[in-house]
Structures are given as C-alpha cells and as structure tokens.
Amino acid sequence: MLHLMPLSAWRAQSGAWIRPASLASEGFIHCTSDEATLTAVANRFYRDQPGDFVVLVIDPEAVSAEIRHEAAQPAPPPGVASDVLFPHVYGPIEISAVVSTMYARRNPDGEFVGFDARPRLNTFLLLPGAGSDSWYWHRVAPLLEAAGNSVVAPDLPVDDDSAGFPEYTDVAARAVADVSGRPLIIVGQSMGAFTAVMTAERVPTSMLVLVGAMIPAPGETGGAWWGNTGQEAAQKAYAVEEGRNPEAAFDPFELFLHDVPPDVVEASAEHVRNQSETPFTTAWMGPEWPSIPTKVIAARYDRLFPLPFMQKISRDRLGIEPEIIDSGHLSALAKPHDLAARLLSYASELDSPPR
Secondary structure, eight states, X not given: OEEEEEHHHHHTOOSSEEOOHHHHHTSSEEOBSSHHHHHHHHHHHSTTSOSOEEEEXXXXXXOOSEEEEEEOSSOOOTTSOTTOEEXXXXXXXXXXXXXXXXXXXXXXXXXXXXXXXXXXXXXXXXXXXXXXXXXXXXXXXXXXXXXXXXXXXXXXXXXXXXXXXXXXXXXXXXXXXXXXSSOEEEEEXXXXXXXXXXXXXXXXXXXXXXXXXXXXXXXXXXXXXXXXXXXXXXXXXXXXXXXXXXXXXXXXXXXXXXXXXXXXXXXXXXXXXXXXXXXXXXXXXXXXXXXSOEEEEEETTOSSSOHHHHHXXXXXXXXXXXXXXXXXXXXXXXXXXXXXXXXXXXXXXXXXXXX
C-alpha cells in the first residue's frame, strides 16, 4: 500500500502516528496499491506543487485503522480505469507500519515519471552555451539521474534581445528555487560560465563545473572576453596545426559538430536558437570568484577554445589546472558518458570526509 506526501512533511513527522491533512478534512488517508496508479494520482493532484515527494510503502497488516477499498470520487485520474479501487485508511497510520520509502522522480515540467528506492543525491543545474537550449544536455542528464541525482536543465532566453546575463541568471536561479536539502552542482557550458558563476552568487551552491568555458574576469562583458583572452589567434593557430584553413568562413559543422554522431547532428538542427547580442554587452561584476569548489574541463579537440588556450585561461584566471576530455567543443553531445563520469566523480567528492 502506497501513500504519497511532500518530503518536507515526512521529515517534519514526529510521534508514532501519521496524520495527513486529508484525515481531518475527508475522514481518511488516501493510498494506492501500485506505482502506475500512484503516478497518475501524483500528476493529477501534485504536478503543479513544487518540491520533492516521498512515497511511504505501508504494510496494511500492520495498520490498526479500518482500510476500505473504494472507487475514486467523482472519477479516477486520467490513465486509471474506472473499476480501480483505492485503499482508504479511516484513521491514523502507525509509523511502524511504514516498511520502506521511495522518492519521486520528476522532469523539469514537474511531471512525475517514476519512483526510486533512494533519495536524490545531488542536484545538477545544467546551463547550455550560446544559441542552444536544454536539449544540449539530453545525452548527459539521464546518466546523472540513473546514478541517483536530480537534474535541472532550464532553457535560457538566448533569443530575447531584452535579456542579458542578469536575466539568464534570474531564470537559472528560479529553476532551482525549490531545491533544498541536497548539494547543488552548477555546470556551465561555454558561455554558460557567466550564468553559472552569477547563479552561484545567488543560490547556495556546493560546486561549480565549467566545461569548455568562457571563464570571465570581474567586470568583463561577454563581448570583451574574446579580445581580452586572445581567442581568435588561438583558434587560427589550432586550425593551422590541424591543416585547416584559418581564414575559412564560419562553418558550425567544422567548428562544433566534427566529432558528434551523425544522428545527433541531424537532431541538433531543431535546437539551434538565434543568439541575441545582448549578453555580449553585459558582465559578471565579481569582484572575485566565489569561494566555492570549482572544476574546469577542457576538450582536447576543441576547435573554438583549443586546449592550450583553455589551460592558460584556467590557470591565469582561476589558478586551476583543467581536466581534459577527448572531445570537441560540444562534449555533452560527443562524449556524454565521459562527461557524466567526470561530473559524478566530482559529486562524489562532496560526500567525502574533510581532509
């Protein structure tokens, strides 16, 4: 027998009896008999309620109150047959009757999509780079979730000319406003580094991870970054090293997608957005990098931010030696398993005892 409740309410539970609000308002406690029905109930009644939910797995034989199996009134939620009966408990439930718990898994829209036997370990906030949306992370996010983590991957207003980095940060901060009780790891891809550090200044953050990133200096705009870092010369030098024409016209396939699987390249066309120029006129003001553990990942075959360039920027600006992944600029699309493994390794450090 299964009962769904907010995780915060379960953690606040005290005493020997469970008394949800429905016991006083309706005279009984709502339960279901299987996960499929519970998922339908959760999406009908709680999809718009933010936060984490827990499922109490209850042994009906250990419940002293009367249990009646009754039809839903006025009708069952969508996806549940009309002849399904729900176990209603007409009295408080003994804490001792709870034999185990499960934890609800939800997608970014709040939809309940399943239940896990253990709670989410960490929350990863995944921020895409310029001209992209949350789809960029679609090959990495399931790997992080499969390891017991929550993933939040918002779409930033990249095609909105009224939005710069402060507005991107507003979106990112709102996306994790209801995350509590779990370490938050913010991952910024490319230009997403600006939003990552600015979000870390706004919400409690356990770790920052910058991937193929535009690591900003205090007061530096997105537009000034390119000239300040010498990116153009580094890009051309690497093109010469690889035998490519350094003066060739911009080609996204050559620059970004050269090591991405063909089927992913084809699908990516639906997720290219017109990047507004506004962020290039806005800045991270600093005045200094937050005192948060920070990791930098550089891509060995990155044609936009070549490896020696990224190593220098990371050392000069953060004093960090970047780790290297064998991919081009879009590592989440080209090498999702390798990138996810790095992220999970970093997350495990948060669980380690202080040295």
